[in-house]
Amino acid sequence: MKHTRAAALGAALLLLAGCGTTTKDSAPTATGTTALTADPDAPVKPGLEVAFVPKEIDNPYENLIDRGGITAIAELGGQGKEVGPSEASASSQVSYIATLAQQGQDAIVIAANDPNAVAPALKDAMARGIAVVTFDSDAAKDARRVFVNQADSEDIGRTQVRLLAGQIGGSGQIAILSATPNATNQNTWIGFMRRELADHPGIELVQVAYGDDDDQKSFQETQALLRSYPDLKGIIAPTTVGISAAARYLSTSPRKGEVALTGLGTPNQMRRFVKDGTVTAFALWDPEQLGYLAGHAAAALASGQITGAEGEVLRAGKLGERTIGRDGEVVLGPPTTFTADNIDDYDF
Amino acid sequence: MRDLKWESVLVALCVVVFAAAAVTTPGFAEAGNVAFLLLDHTAVALLALALLPVVLTGEIDLSVASTLGLCSALTGALWDGGVPFETILPVVLVAGAVLGAVNAVLVVGFGLPSLAVTIGTLGLYRGLAYVVLGDGAVTGFPENYRPLATDAVPGLFVPYSVLLLVVVGLVVALVVHATPVGRALYAIGLGERTARYSGIRVDRVKAALYVASGLLCAVAAIVYTLRYNSARADNGVGLELVAVTAVLLGGASIFGGRGTVLGVAAALLLTAGLRNALLLNDVTNEVQNVVNGTLLIVSVLVPAIAQRRRR
Numbered sequence: 001m002k003h004t005r006a007a008a009l010g011a012a013l014l015l016l017a018g019c020g021t022t023t024k025d026s027a028p029t030a031t032g033t034t035a036l037t038a039d040p041d042a043p044v045k046p047g048l049e050v051a052f053v054p055k056e057i058d059n060p061y062e063n064l065i066d067r068g069g070i071t072a073i074a075e076l077g078g079q080g081k082e083v084g085p086s087e088a089s090a091s092s093q094v095s096y097i098a099t100l101a102q103q104g105q106d107a108i109v110i111a112a113n114d115p116n117a118v119a120p121a122l123k124d125a126m127a128r129g130i131a132v133v134t135f136d137s138d139a140a141k142d143a144r145r146v147f148v149n150q151a152d153s154e155d156i157g158r159t160q161v162r163l164l165a166g167q168i169g170g171s172g173q174i175a176i177l178s179a180t181p182n183a184t185n186q187n188t189w190i191g192f193m194r195r196e197l198a199d200h201p202g203i204e205l206v207q208v209a210y211g212d213d214d215d216q217k218s219f220q221e222t223q224a225l226l227r228s229y230p231d232l233k234g235i236i237a238p239t240t241v242g243i244s245a246a247a248r249y250l251s252t253s254p255r256k257g258e259v260a261l262t263g264l265g266t267p268n269q270m271r272r273f274v275k276d277g278t279v280t281a282f283a284l285w286d287p288e289q290l291g292y293l294a295g296h297a298a299a300a301l302a303s304g305q306i307t308g309a310e311g312e313v314l315r316a317g318k319l320g321e322r323t324i325g326r327d328g329e330v331v332l333g334p335p336t337t338f339t340a341d342n343i344d345d346y347d348f
Numbered sequence: 349m350r351d352l353k354w355e356s357v358l359v360a361l362c363v364v365v366f367a368a369a370a371v372t373t374p375g376f377a378e379a380g381n382v383a384f385l386l387l388d389h390t391a392v393a394l395l396a397l398a399l400l401p402v403v404l405t406g407e408i409d410l411s412v413a414s415t416l417g418l419c420s421a422l423t424g425a426l427w428d429g430g431v432p433f434e435t436i437l438p439v440v441l442v443a444g445a446v447l448g449a450v451n452a453v454l455v456v457g458f459g460l461p462s463l464a465v466t467i468g469t470l471g472l473y474r475g476l477a478y479v480v481l482g483d484g485a486v487t488g489f490p491e492n493y494r495p496l497a498t499d500a501v502p503g504l505f506v507p508y509s510v511l512l513l514v515v516v517g518l519v520v521a522l523v524v525h526a527t528p529v530g531r532a533l534y535a536i537g538l539g540e541r542t543a544r545y546s547g548i549r550v551d552r553v554k555a556a557l558y559v560a561s562g563l564l565c566a567v568a569a570i571v572y573t574l575r576y577n578s579a580r581a582d583n584g585v586g587l588e589l590v591a592v593t594a595v596l597l598g599g600a601s602i603f604g605g606r607g608t609v610l611g612v613a614a615a616l617l618l619t620a621g622l623r624n625a626l627l628l629n630d631v632t633n634e635v636q637n638v639v640n641g642t643l644l645i646v647s648v649l650v651p652a653i654a655q656r657r658r659r
Contacts, residue, residue, distance in 0.1 A: 021432035022490045057633055086633040089585060090485070091576050098384050099627040102375045116487035117576040120498060140487075181483030182580065210483070 036307040040315075045303040048078025050295065051100045053110040055137065055183075056088040059213065061240040061266060061287055062111060064348055065136060068288030069109055072295030075317055078106075080295065088180060088213050090114035097121040101128055107298035109291075110144075111136035115184050119143035131301035135294035137185040145301055145308030146328045148294040150285045151335045153185070156238070157192025159335055160263060161200065163281050164234045167260035171202030172233030175225045177246055177263075179213040179239040189238050206232070211242045218245035226255060237263035243282060247273035267338050267346040274340050283335040288348060290332050293319055297330060354599040354651055358614035365618060369625035376628055379505035385624040386510045387498070391416070391572040391584065393513050393616050395591040396598075397520045398564035400612050402557050403595050404524065404533040406540065406604025407455065407462040409558065412565050413587035414473035415447045417580075419569030421477035424486030424579025433490055441566045447473060448562020452555035470588065477581035486579040497574030509571050516564065521609035529553065537604025593640070594619065597647040619643070 052069045054062030066082040073080035083100070085092035090113055098121050100108050108125055112118050112134055122132050122143040132139075135148040150156070164174060176193065178186045190208060197205055206229055211218025218241055226232060226249075237243035243265040250256050256278055265282045273279045296316040300306045306314055308328040313321050322330045338346065370377035395412040402409045419440050426436045447469070454465040496508045524530040532553050535543040544550050573579045598615035600607025619640060626636050 021434050022492060023430050023432045024427055024488065025430065081630065083627075083630055083632075086637070087586075089582065090578055090580055091572075091583070094576065095388055095623070095627060098388070099624065102378070102381050102384070103628060104375070114485060114576075114578055114580070116485060117578040120494075120575075120577055181582075182485050 036304075038307045038309070038312055039304050040306070040313065042304045044076045044078070044299055045106060046077075048073065048076060048107075048299055048302060049103075049105045050078060050080045050107040050109060050298045050302070051103075051105045052080060052082045052084075052291070052295075053093055053096050053100070053108060054082065054084045055093075055111045055113050055213065057082070057084040057086055059088070059241065060269075062136070064266070064287040065111070065291035065294070068291030068293075069135075069295035069298070070291075071288070072292045072317060073299060076296075076299050078299060088113050090117040090182065093118050094121045097125055101125040101130055104128075105130060106302040107131035107133065109133045109135060109294050109298045110139065112139040112184065113137070113180070114182050115139045115143075131298055133294055133298045133301065135290060137183055139184075141327050144328070146297045146306070146314075146324065146330060148290065148297055148330050148332065150185075150287075150290050150332050152331055153188045154192045155334055156264075156283070157189040158196040159283055159337070160189070160236050160238060161193050161196040161203075163262045163283065163337065164236055164260060165200050165203060167262065167280055168203070168233040170200060173204050173206045173229055173231050174234040174236065175206055175229065175232060176208045177218060177221055177225070177235055177237040177239075177242045178208055178210050179242060181210050183213075183239075186238055193236065193238075211237075211239070211245060213239060213241045215241055215245045218242045219249050222246040222249040226250075226253065226259065232259055234260035234262070237261065237265075239263070240265050240269060240284070243279075244269040244273075247278050251276055251278040264335075265338075266348055267343050268348060270338065271343055274338070274343050281337055281339045283337045285332055285335050286348065289319060292316070293322065293330065293332055354647075355608060355611045355614060357650070358598070358611060358618060362614055362618045362621065365621045365625065369621060369628075373625050373628045376625055381624065381628075383500055383505050383507055383510070385620045386513075387507050387575070388624070389616055389620040390507075390509045390513050391568045391575070392587050392590045392594065393613075394516060394564055394568035394571065395584075395587055396594040396612050396616060397513075397516055397609070398561040398568070399591050399595050400598075400600060400607060400609065401520065401524060401533055402462075402561055403600050403602065404604055404607055405536040405554055405557065407554065407557075408466060408592075408602070409451065409462065409561050410466040410588050410592075411447070411451060411469035411473055412561065412568075412591055413584040414470045414477070415444060415562055415565035416569040416572060416584040416587065417582065418447065418473040418477040418480065419444050419566045420573045420579050420583040421481035421581045423570060423573050425480050427489065427579065428486045433493055437570065440570060441563060444562040444564075444566020444569065445559050446562070448559040448565070449555075451562070452558035455558065456551045456555045474581070474585075481579065481581045483581070487577055489574055489577050489579075494574050494577060497571050509575070512567075512571070516567070517609060517613060524609055533557075534605055537601075537606070539605075593644050597644055599647070599651070615647075 050073045052066040070080035119140040126132050132144040133146045134144045138147045209221040211221045237246050243263040246261055261279050262282050264284050293316050306312045312324045315321055324330055398412055423440050454460050455462045500507045532548045536550050594615045598611035
């Protein structure tokens with residue numbers, strides 16, 4: 001009886017769906033973008049309102065970026081704010097995007113938790129005339145006009161492997177402690193790390209672990225890595241939450257000094273671990289500058305100074321000018337390496 | 349009687365919240381915004397509707413969000429494998445029913461406590477979701493189906509998926525409040541042994557509830573996947589708590605025997621309206637959590653106090 005019911009249900013659905021079938025390859029997709037023209041000398045839109053949406057609202061690194069963005073908007077005479085979800089899940093940003101669109105913000109600047117989950121909402125916002133900029137972690141390319149990248153992804157990925165290779169003498173087992181499995185930026189870097197690793201045959205990548213950008217989970221993942229791989233020589237944590245949690249675990253572990261740790265962290269978070277010898281070198285760009293650049297990009301887009309087309313010039317206040325590259329990408333600059341020698345020169 | 353009183357309070361609260369938000373918050377009362385706030389809660393409302401009948405019998409199903417996750421992962425894996433979407437739909441619905449049946453076998457067949465069983469399957473199904481799809485996300489669902497989860501019915505401001513939700517809600521309400529099966533649910537919740545003696549086939553009813561719950565979770569999974577155009581193993585993480593909150597805030601007793609679809613619907617509408625109004629006013633997440641937590645405690649506290657007074 002139950003089987004017939006299920007079959008009937010299935011049949012009904014098939015009928016509902018119509019006669020044709022839709023597969024991944026045959027699926028129709030939306031196409032076409034509206035052509036806009038840029039006026040580089042247009043004045044900044046009066047009463048400019050820009051919202052910055054972090055991956056999660058309590059992430060100190062994201063807060064720094066947003067602070068830089070809000071500063072840029074303030075310099076331009078507008079009003080910036082930071083709003084976002086308390087957990088970095090795929091869909092949690094969507095409500096925020098929709099309400100920002102409803103509020104009639106001039107621009108939304110977002111670090112996407114999932115490039116596709118946020119895309120429909122961002123496209124809706126763009127259809128309402130809102131300028132959409134991604135930074136730190138990109139969304140689907142057709143769901144934003146400009147992507148402000150912290151540094152060339154290849155540079156970032158390869159730099160971290162080279163840093164670690166130097167610290168472990170070029171051979172041994174290593175692991176990566178990333179953020180969430182779907183974080184676009186992390187995955188791109190890990191891709192370049194793997195390519196760089198091909199040039200270091202002595203190094204074996206044994207696992208990519210995920211701390212979900214959660215301090216406690218990253219801490220536990222570090223513990224698990226050290227337990228699973230007694231010969232582990234090094235860890236790369238390309239996330240500020242991950243590297244500081246890993247450093248905290250390592251600093252009190254008997255294998256402190258034996259297991260090298262590098263990755264992306266902020267100087268203030270990592271200072272004590274550099275001073276106590278847990279970490280020798282790590283890298284990062286200045287997150288406030290990243291936000292600052294994105295803020296300028298948002299203002300320029302909302303004011304019609306740029307459209308996000310390749311070759312356009314973005315004027316970014318104290319950072320000078322940046323040229324927009326392929327697919328609307330703007331690059332902040334190469335990452336900085338922090339060591340005991342220079343860490344005290346930075347305060348963020 | 350007591351149930352009706354609490355529901356009246358909820359409905360009144362809904363009216364107050366929506367009216368206050370419409371007056372104080374620019375943009376709140378627009379059709380597009382109301383459609384959006386409904387859309388934002390469709391998946392969780394489906395989970396709550398799956399959960400309510402189970403709770404009425406005094407049992408629980410904490411695996412609803414994990415079932416959604418596994419069904420979403422399955423949708424993604426099949427789509428990625430080139431399976432036509434028309435085939436994926438029935439397969440995923442059947443899969444949801446099978447996952448519900450597993451709960452049914454463990455709870456009814458083996459007589460295990462549903463709390464323990466569904467905490468177990470909560471973890472198990474989520475784990476299997478990662479086995480099925482891994483850490484990645486599948487996207488690019490067809491443009492001819494996606495509007496069903498995102499767009500409004502032409503001419504109406506109500507999205508298709510909200511319409512689906514209303515239909516599902518009416519069906520659940522009909523079954524729960526107007527059929528012998530529905531009366532059996534309350535009877536089981538009020539006293540399983542008495543229900544058995546009075547000829548109610550308790551085991552069959554409970555088993556059917558878990559299967560139906562799994563099926564509804566699969567529907568929610570498809571809606572969720574299409575809405576975000578993203579099939580992932582972690583879809584819907586934590587939604588079981590939101591669903592439980594809606595059911596309890598709606599006036600259902602966690603011990604069974606009390607609760608209505610109207611109450612759950614009012615609770616969902618209230619939380620959806622509140623959340624949207626708070627978001628539009630830039631109220632932070634922390635404050636939203638405080639508001640929701642307070643609402644839940646009040647919803648448990650007020651009927652309890654009223655009951656004590658009467659004694």
